[in-house]
Amino acid sequence: MDRMFRMMGFWTAVFAVLFFVGDMFSMAILFFAQTAAFLALGYMKLTERMYIYIFGAYLTVFFVSFTYYTTFIMEPGFH
Numbered sequence: 910m911d912r913m914f915r916m917m918g919f920w921t922a923v924f925a926v927l928f929f930v931g932d933m934f935s936m937a938i939l940f941f942a943q944t945a946a947f948l949a950l951g952y953m954k955l956t957e958r959m960y961i962y963i964f965g966a967y968l969t970v971f972f973v974s975f976t977y978y979t980t981f982i983m984e985p986g987f988h
Contacts, residue, residue, distance in 0.1 A: 910955075910957045910960040910961070911950075911951050911952070911953070911954060911955070911960065912951070913951075913960075914947045914948075914950045914951035914960065915947070915948060915951035915952070917947045918943075918944050918945075918946075918947035918948040918951055921940045921941075921943045921944040921947060922940070922941070922944040924940050925937050925940035925941045925943075925944055928940060950963060
C-alpha cells in the first residue's frame with residue numbers, strides 16, 4: 910500500500926508540472942502539496958489498514974470540498 914501512495918505522488922507531481930506549465934499556478938501549488946503529502950505518507954511504512962483510513966479521509970475531504978466549490982463558488986458559463 911505504501912507503493913500506491915508513492916505512485917499517487919508521482920502522478921500528482923506530473924499534473925502539478927503540467928498545471929505549472931499551463932500558467933495555472935494555484936492548481937500547481939495544490940498538486941505540489943498533494944505530491945509532498947503522498948510521498949511523505951508513502952515512506953512512513955504504516956499498516957495497510959491505516960493507509961486505507963487515510964485514503965478514505967482524503968476522498969471524503971475531496972468530495973465535500975468539490976461539492977461545496979461546484980455548488981456555491983463556481984460560476985457557470987461559457988467563455
